[in-house]
Amino acid sequence: MNSEIIGLVAGAFSCTTFLPQVIKTWKSKSTKDVSLTMFLIATLGTTLWLIYGIMINSISIIGTNIVVLFFSLTMLYLIFRNREKKEHI
Amino acid sequence: MNSEIIGLVAGAFSCTTFLPQVIKTWKSKSTKDVSLTMFLIATLGTTLWLIYGIMINSISIIGTNIVVLFFSLTMLYLIFRNREKKEHI
Numbered sequence: 001m002n003s004e005i006i007g008l009v010a011g012a013f014s015c016t017t018f019l020p021q022v023i024k025t026w027k028s029k030s031t032k033d034v035s036l037t038m039f040l041i042a043t044l045g046t047t048l049w050l051i052y053g054i055m056i057n058s059i060s061i062i063g064t065n066i067v068v069l070f071f072s073l074t075m076l077y078l079i080f081r082n083r084e085k086k087e088h089i
Numbered sequence: 090m091n092s093e094i095i096g097l098v099a100g101a102f103s104c105t106t107f108l109p110q111v112i113k114t115w116k117s118k119s120t121k122d123v124s125l126t127m128f129l130i131a132t133l134g135t136t137l138w139l140i141y142g143i144m145i146n147s148i149s150i151i152g153t154n155i156v157v158l159f160f161s162l163t164m165l166y167l168i169f170r171n172r173e174k175k176e177h178i
Binding site: 003006007009010013014016017018019020021023024025028030031032033034035036037038041042044045048049051052055056058060 | 092095096098099102103105106107108109110112113114117119120121122123124126127130131133134137138140141144145147149
């Protein structure tokens, strides 16, 4: 079996990992229980995986990490927006 | 520059991505704002990456995903334990 097929399916799962959290946080506007550090590490890690993917020419790794990076940055935005709002109450 | 060095650093970041969330949830015992679906998808995705890593012989991918899988399962345990407790109150 072609390893790139497994890689693409794995990538499809990884792509959507943070999506349910983004939707939940977007709706609830509550980030009390969510770890900011988790998404800071995710952003840094994803950027490095992207570089690794480019270096080893893995379409699965490149594609996945572009999407995950987008959701990580969205979560960082939501967490900081939420903190800012709280400070203004 | 050796791509496996970038892969290992990326792996080190990914390994610890969920750790701050595990620590936060372990201490607070509150999972109200945390998405269960996120950790279900993470568990499935990580398992597939592990298979992909084995198929393409990438130590970075294999090592990372063993650790991430462990933390994903820990988060699932914490979320379900928390739900069970709430039902008994």
